[in-house]
Amino acid sequence: MIANAxxxxxxxxxxxxxxxxxxxxxxLLGIEYVLKIIIVLVEIGILFVFVLLTxxxxxxxxxxxxAMVQARYGPMVTGPRGxxxxxxxxxxxxxxxxxxxxxxxxxxxxxxPFIVFIPALLVFIPLPFGQxxxxxxxxxxxxxxxxxxxxxxxxxxxxxxxxxxKYSLMGAMRAVAQDxxxxxxxxxxxxxxxxxTGSLSTVDIVNAQNGTWFGVIPRWFIFLQPLGFxxxxxxxxxxxxxxxxxxxxxxxxxxxxxxxxxxGMKFAMFFLAEYAHLFSVSGIIVMxxxxxxxxxxxxxxxxxxxxxxSLGVFLVKTYAVIFFAMWxxxxxxxxxxxxxxxxxxxxxxxxxxxxxLVTGFLITAGVF
Amino acid sequence: xxxxxxxxxxxxxxxxxxxxxxxxxxxxxxxxxxxxxAKKVKEMGFDHLSVITGTDxxxxxxxxxxxxxxxxxxxxxxxxxxxxxxPEVDSLTSLWKGADWLERETYxxxxxxxxxxxxxxxxxxxxxxxxxxxxxxxxxxxEQFVTMGEGGEDVVSTDGGNxxxxx
Amino acid sequence: xxxxxxxxxxxxxHPSTHGVLRFKLRMDGEIIKECTPVLGYLHRGTEKLGxxxxxxxxxxxxxxxxxxxxxxxxxxxxxAVEELAGIEVPLRAEYIRVITMELNRIVNHLVSIGxxxxxxxxxxxxxxxxxxxxxALQLFEKLCGARMTFNYIKPGGVREDIPEGFIPxxxxxxxxxxxxxxxxxxxxxxxxxxxxxxxxxxxxxxQEAVNYGMTGPTLRGSGVDYDLRRYEPYSIYPDLxxxxxxxxxxxxxxxxxxxIDEMKESLHILRQVVDTMPEGKIVSNPKYGIxxxxxxxxxxxxxxxxxxxPPAGEVYSRIEAPKxxxxxxxxxxxxxxxxxxxxxxxxxxxxxxxxxxxxxxxxPDLIAAFGTIDVVLGDVDR
Numbered sequence: 035m036i037a038n039a040x041x042x043x044x045x046x047x048x049x050x051x052x053x054x055x056x057x058x059x060x061x062l063l064g065i066e067y068v069l070k071i072i073i074v075l076v077e078i079g080i081l082f083v084f085v086l087l088t089x090x091x092x093x094x095x096x097x098x099x100x101a102m103v104q105a106r107y108g109p110m111v112t113g114p115r116g117x118x119x120x121x122x123x124x125x126x127x128x129x130x131x132x133x134x135x136x137x138x139x140x141x142x143x144x145x146x147p148f149i150v151f152i153p154a155l156l157v158f159i160p161l162p163f164g165q166x167x168x169x170x171x172x173x174x175x176x177x178x179x180x181x182x183x184x185x186x187x188x189x190x191x192x193x194x195x196x197x198x199x200k201y202s203l204m205g206a207m208r209a210v211a212q213d214x215x216x217x218x219x220x221x222x223x224x225x226x227x228x229x230x231t232g233s234l235s236t237v238d239i240v241n242a243q244n245g246t247w248f249g250v251i252p253r254w255f256i257f258l259q260p261l262g263f264x265x266x267x268x269x270x271x272x273x274x275x276x277x278x279x280x281x282x283x284x285x286x287x288x289x290x291x292x293x294x295x296x297x298g299m300k301f302a303m304f305f306l307a308e309y310a311h312l313f314s315v316s317g318i319i320v321m322x323x324x325x326x327x328x329x330x331x332x333x334x335x336x337x338x339x340x341x342x343x344s345l346g347v348f349l350v351k352t353y354a355v356i357f358f359a360m361w362x363x364x365x366x367x368x369x370x371x372x373x374x375x376x377x378x379x380x381x382x383x384x385x386x387x388x389x390x391l392v393t394g395f396l397i398t399a400g401v402f
Numbered sequence: 403x404x405x406x407x408x409x410x411x412x413x414x415x416x417x418x419x420x421x422x423x424x425x426x427x428x429x430x431x432x433x434x435x436x437x438x439x440a441k442k443v444k445e446m447g448f449d450h451l452s453v454i455t456g457t458d459x460x461x462x463x464x465x466x467x468x469x470x471x472x473x474x475x476x477x478x479x480x481x482x483x484x485x486x487x488x489p490e491v492d493s494l495t496s497l498w499k500g501a502d503w504l505e506r507e508t509y510x511x512x513x514x515x516x517x518x519x520x521x522x523x524x525x526x527x528x529x530x531x532x533x534x535x536x537x538x539x540x541x542x543x544x545e546q547f548v549t550m551g552e553g554g555e556d557v558v559s560t561d562g563g564n565x566x567x568x569x
Numbered sequence: 570x571x572x573x574x575x576x577x578x579x580x581x582x583h584p585s586t587h588g589v590l591r592f593k594l595r596m597d598g599e600i601i602k603e604c605t606p607v608l609g610y611l612h613r614g615t616e617k618l619g620x621x622x623x624x625x626x627x628x629x630x631x632x633x634x635x636x637x638x639x640x641x642x643x644x645x646x647x648x649a650v651e652e653l654a655g656i657e658v659p660l661r662a663e664y665i666r667v668i669t670m671e672l673n674r675i676v677n678h679l680v681s682i683g684x685x686x687x688x689x690x691x692x693x694x695x696x697x698x699x700x701x702x703x704x705a706l707q708l709f710e711k712l713c714g715a716r717m718t719f720n721y722i723k724p725g726g727v728r729e730d731i732p733e734g735f736i737p738x739x740x741x742x743x744x745x746x747x748x749x750x751x752x753x754x755x756x757x758x759x760x761x762x763x764x765x766x767x768x769x770x771x772x773x774x775x776q777e778a779v780n781y782g783m784t785g786p787t788l789r790g791s792g793v794d795y796d797l798r799r800y801e802p803y804s805i806y807p808d809l810x811x812x813x814x815x816x817x818x819x820x821x822x823x824x825x826x827x828x829i830d831e832m833k834e835s836l837h838i839l840r841q842v843v844d845t846m847p848e849g850k851i852v853s854n855p856k857y858g859i860x861x862x863x864x865x866x867x868x869x870x871x872x873x874x875x876x877x878x879p880p881a882g883e884v885y886s887r888i889e890a891p892k893x894x895x896x897x898x899x900x901x902x903x904x905x906x907x908x909x910x911x912x913x914x915x916x917x918x919x920x921x922x923x924x925x926x927x928x929x930x931x932x933p934d935l936i937a938a939f940g941t942i943d944v945v946l947g948d949v950d951r
Binding site: 425452457468472503511528535540 | 578608612614616620653777779781782783795800884885887894896898909911917921922950951
Binding site: 100103104105106200201204277278280287288289364365366367368369370371372373 | 575577583584690691692693696700756760762763765766931934936
């Protein structure tokens with residue numbers, strides 16, 4: 035059984051007959067660990083490139099979905115169906131002047147985009163893309179994900195504060211208030227899932243959803259935790275900062291919220307982080323409630339193709355969630371900040387606690 | 403009954419003459435009695451102050467108030483004539499809040515002062531603008547340059563000294 | 570809790586002030602304590618220009634006031650001049666005028682609702698609105714060659730007769746529009762978040778609305794059932810059957826609903842006008858010539874006199890424009906140019922009430938309330 039992507043690479047290299055001779059060379063030199071580091075770097079590189087490509091694709095997809103809803107074409111000129119538009123956007127943003135406002139806190143101002151961007155990538159480490167496609171199966175995977183996600187509001191606060199702009203500051207304040215009030219229901223909804231699996235490991239969570247009831251219904255947690263799923267979905271859309279909860283930006287009120295003063299590559303990093311976040315959060319929703327890469331047909335797939343099929347299953351489910359988020363963005367207006375906090379504290383947290391209570395009761399009673 | 407005549411009956415001291423502004427009954431009011439007349443007009447049910455117009459007639463100014471009654475569906479026009487040197491009439495802001503901006507606009511563009519207005523400053527043109535454009539003697543040939551000062555205030559000059567000039 | 574006050578300059582360059590308007594906001598955290606609108610960034614001296622142009626030369630300038638709905642601007646100035654000079658207008662010309670004005674009302678409300686929803690964060694409505702607006706603009710283009718600034722209505726009639734194919738296209742638009750309005754209502758009206766944002770926001774009572782001189786849908790949204798088309802009729806409105814839409818609540822939602830209802834009424838009016846459209850001349854006074862039924866605009870314009878002198882006098886003429894009561898006060902001294910032109914623009918007067926409406930609310934509420942007031946800065950600053 036291949037546990038993670040490292041072992042998968044080793045397995046593929048062994049199949050190709052390359053691993054043994056190379057390992058021998060390194061063992062001869064007594065620097066076996068260098069090979070390990072190289073392989074780890076390669077897998078991280080693959081993940082990085084994959085995430086960046088996905089993010090670029092998502093920006094294109096977002097524009098196309100919006101265009102579809104709004105009876106337009108969206109980008110059509112650059113490449114087939116405008117598919118190369120994100121590349122052009124990237125080139126344009128690199129070419130832009132990098133403006134730092136005169137009265138901004140220069141050091142913090144420059145640091146903030148990186149602090150937003152790096153956690154957005156780190157979240158992917160314990161996320162299982164396929165049966166063995168995981169960088170590292172952390173034993174505290176879920177805790178790690180929630181903890182890492184909590185870094186981004188700090189970066190947003192840094193950005194808003196350092197810009198020395200009232201709109202930025204208000205956007206940052208809103209982002210923090212929103213994040214605090216929505217991380218709690220998010221975590222509470224996730225804990226209900228953990229109560230079933232008894233493990234924080236992401237692999238265990240997905241494995242627990244592998245299989246079916248009565249041979250028909252997949253054992254996804256969405257069927258055991260419908261309320262938890264809805265709470266988690268709403269809370270994660272708020273975490274992502276997308277309409278109807280896009281308070282950090284809310285462009286019609288705060289111009290562009292916390293990144294009003296950013297331009298060029300720094301702006302691009304916020305932008306990329308936002309879409310990386312969209313992808314990772316959708317992946318987490320799939321992993322927790324929609325069975326991850328698990329699908330009842332997976333046992334019937336030939337062993338050689340299992341990795342690819344499971345990756346495909348995971349991506350299809352993730353894109354379904356992403357599409358939902360984009361669709362939502364086009365149909366609903368933004369709620370007001372106080373209404374948002376009201377929903378968070380007065381409705382979502384009590385409901386999440388209730389969900390936890392009922393789940394615990396039912397598990398103790400042995401219903402599940 | 404014609405509301406202008408009715409006003410004349412109620413306030414004979416205030417109304418100079420009555421007539422028609424094309425198809426709308428009009429009463430010319432004494433300058434000092436404007437506020438009284440306006441109060442009476444409001445009592446008569448003219449709740450909508452539609453527009454305030456100031457016109458420069460070279461030797462005098464006319465301030466025209468167009469009223470309308472939602473209840474009676476009637477029009478009434480009040481006209482006040484002021485002298486040209488120091489045009490000043492009473493403000494109606496205490497009776498109609500909508501008069502606030504209309505009076506500020508008339509002050510801004512025609513230069514008629516409204517005594518008792520709580521905030522009689524320019525509304526369309528920047529503070530410090532020279533002259534009132536809708537006066538007939540307004541100097542159209544003098545250019546005025548507007549920029550923003552350090553504190554966000556408007557800076558106006560006629561020689562362009564406040565502009566950033568290219569060498 | 571005592572907190573520091575925050576001074577925010579919203580505008581003149583801001584995504585949701587619909588142009589170059591500026592709000593000086595004194596804020597306590599997120600709550601507005603005082604709101605002072607600062608105007609004049611788009612002031613072009615239209616009233617002064619009116620004194621310097623002949624009557625006919627000034628008509629194109631009226632297009633540029635409220636550029637979202639320019640036909641009513643055209644019409645009300647021409648109406649003032651016609652009243653001043655006592656010019657009769659042939660019935661067919663009045664029918665054409667009403668078609669243009671009611672179409673323009675629909676266009677205006679589409680833009681208004683679209684930008685309101687965009688400010689609230691739902692960008693779909695403005696795209697849908699602009700899709701239908703495009704159809705209407707194509708109708709305008711067919712009629713007079715221009716899409717936004719028309720210069721179409723002239724003293725004594727209209728510039729050109731309805732071109733061939735216009736009425737079928739209009740009928741198609743009316744049929745399409747009916748379904749579209751249902752779509753809008755499905756998208757917006759039952760949206761819980763939309764209701765949360767709009768209900769009980771920017772409330773103004775009927776009495777206050779009248780006192781502030783608010784007119785149009787903003788006044789009707791406060792429960793004052795008043796429409797100049799009904800109670801001070803002009804053109805052919807007395808012959809038409811339509812409802813005056815009003816809502817008693819006086820909040821942003823009521824103003825929005827009034828606009829949706831008015832679009833439906835406009836469709837109803839347009840259907841009647843199309844059905845009963847008479848044949849005949851499109852310009853009345855034989856002195857001014859009769860424009861040919863077809864022809865290039867330049868050929869047609871020679872039938873209108875370049876110089877036109879109404880008798881001395883003054884007139885205040887007002888109509889129910891899409892945004893409210895639009896009035897032109899024109900003083901003639903018997904020369905070729907107006908002595909004084911005063912424009913009573915609905916946007917300007919409706920905006921007066923904004924500081925009252927938003928005190929104690931939050932910035933997002935200011936945007937919701939401001940969106941339902943529906944101002945165009947060309948109309949505010951003139």
